[in-house]
Amino acid sequence: MRVLIVDNSTETQALCAKRIEGFTKGDKEMLDLKVRLVNDREFVDRLSEADVVIFGSGISDQAISLARQIRTEAAWIQIVMFVTDKEYGGGAFRSAHSVGVRKVFPESAGSLDLLQELVAIHADFRKDGRTYEGRIVVVLHAKGGVGGTSVTAALGEACSAANRRTMLWDLDVETKDLSRALAASGPEAKIISGWVNGSRDINRETFRDALIPIVGDVSVLTPPAGFAESMDLVCHADGMEISQRIIELSRVLFDVVIVDTAGRMGPAVGGLLRVADLVIMVTDDSELGLTAVDLLLTSVKPLLGGSDRLRFIINPSSDEPVNFKQISTELDNVHQLSEAAWSLPVIPFDPKAAEWPGTGSTLYSSGSKELRNVIADIARKLGLVEQLGVKGVGISYDEDASSARGWLQRLFRRRSESEMR
Ligand SMILES: Nc1ncnc2c1ncn2[C@@H]1O[C@H](COP(=O)(O)OP(=O)(O)OP(=O)(O)O)[C@@H](O)[C@H]1O
Ligand SMILES: [Mg+2]
Incomplete structure (x- = not known):
């Protein structure tokens, strides 16, 4: 201002x-x-x-x-x-x-x-939209392995393709899947540990230093370096204040912030759900997955104050057809969800794309054209990239897979070259 x-x-x-x-x-x-x-x-x-x-x-x-x-x-x-x-x-x-x-x-x-x-x-x-602020998207999942990390990375790549300044925040403090999959590691994590153990101030300078640029306009904020700090960040009440500061700073510096919570609830994630512009719940279409969503919704809905900010992404674990209507109706009957909650398309199952972690690609560019178009569509519907038809910005539907690929590949290539030296 x-x-x-x-x-x-x-x-x-x-x-x-x-x-x-x-x-x-x-x-x-x-x-x-x-x-x-x-x-x-x-x-x-x-x-x-x-x-x-x-x-x-x-x-x-x-x-x-x-x-x-x-x-x-x-x-x-x-x-x-x-x-x-x-x-x-x-x-x-x-x-x-x-x-x-x-x-x-x-x-x-x-x-x-x-x-x-x-x-x-x-x-x-x-x-009034006069002060520009980044959009905060929090990714949740009720059952493990349904694609929370894959969706986070894929949306990051889709945003990158549209030149959006994007931060991917890895809150999977135990296994750091997102950071590992994107080869984001380094001394930056010690700065984040410092915020949590109080040895370092969290301000604009230290925040910039803590980010790991992946490629172009995309950066990753990893979990803290130490296990104690990691646990404190997600499980301790003090972690809430730090995560709020991270959100305040990232809103100013980025167009899009996507948080991979790894499905772990706690004070920090609770606080994030309150301030998020949108909350995505990723689920597969299995009985176990959907009953887990049902349970999680019971605790998440009060934090969201309803379901207006909630969006489901169904990411099936096989290429069997998904009964979208039945899933939405059953969950609607119990939780009275908004229509917008079901506005995102089902992600196609694509065994080729499953190999994305560590390859320099994400689901967005490593699979079929259909998969890429669905991810681009989700990014648009979430308001992360401009609507189709706006000149100069947005992801082209007709983008060729080979040109979409290469987002991280350049980086991976660079890293493997320097390792060989
Ligand atoms: N649409 C898809 N088609 C094929 N494979 C997929 C698809 N989406 C995700 N996968 C694969 O499923 C596996 C699990 O995905 P991912 O790690 O993203 O799940 P997660 O929900 O983050 O798991 P966790 O509970 O460990 O955090 C990965 O190997 C990923 O590549
Ligand atoms: Mg994950």
Whole structure:
């Protein structure tokens, strides 16, 4: 959020900026604040660089005419105004609000008052789509081995094909399947351990250092290096705070964040379910798989506050036809799920694609054209890539398998070459 502080002297501008300096680093990062100081004579030239204008108390009455000017020249800008403690009262409120000032503060107001207002403005911008934030998708599965990791990686590759900045977060802290399958390993995991054991701050710099770039715009955030930290992250209540910070930072830095939870519930995953834009439940079509989904839904639905954000992906374990209608009807009868929950296509079973881990491909590019098109369709329906028909972005349906392939292969090739040396 770009904030322009306007006052008539550098001293009073600095006084106003001091309130923002009082915010924690985390709050500043979350709001993605960029602050500029300007005097009342120059501020019109700077309006195009602002989302929020803060008038300091030094310019007093003049602030009203400047606010009116903003209304005519840049009506989308939010205005906050400080007045002297003496001026603070009904008269100041009436004249300020008549020209569209959002909030009036007395000079004695502190950092937290201003922070609260900026958080509210930021939330409004998000609602209106003005503040760009990445989409958070949490992948769950009730029974093991149904394809949670495969779907996460495949969607990552589909997003990469559409040039989306994507983070794949591996929360499979025991076996690190996603990281291993994508050859993402290294000292970065020690940074994540540091966040959990408290030896390192989690901020924008350490967050960037912890990411392992896979290829192009895709990075992996692995589990912590140590087992104790891994367990603490997913099982301990403190892990919730760290995972919330990871989400806040990743929302700012990425277009798409996909979390492979490996089906493990705990405080961190519970918190993620609350903030996720979408939650995908991957299941096969077996009796055991579907009864497990039934059980898991009982605990997940209250955390989701309904099923609007829930999407099922049926990933069958054989090429026998799937009775989609029967599965959806049976689960709907018990859990009253939304129509959108069933809007994603069934993933075709493809034995050739099953070999994807460690090959430099994912389900997206290693199997049949039908499989690739289904993954691309899922990515679109989840809003991770643009709809078909939007020029310049999106995944081409007619993409040739050989050109789709190679996402990670270049990386794998590079790694094996350097190993041979
Ligand atoms: N559509 C598919 N067609 C063929 N094989 C698939 C398909 N989807 C996944 N597989 C294969 O099934 C196996 C299990 O998949 P995966 O590891 O993604 O499951 P998971 O749900 O993440 O398992 P876990 O419970 O261990 O986390 C893998 O070998 C994978 O390649
Ligand atoms: Mg897995």
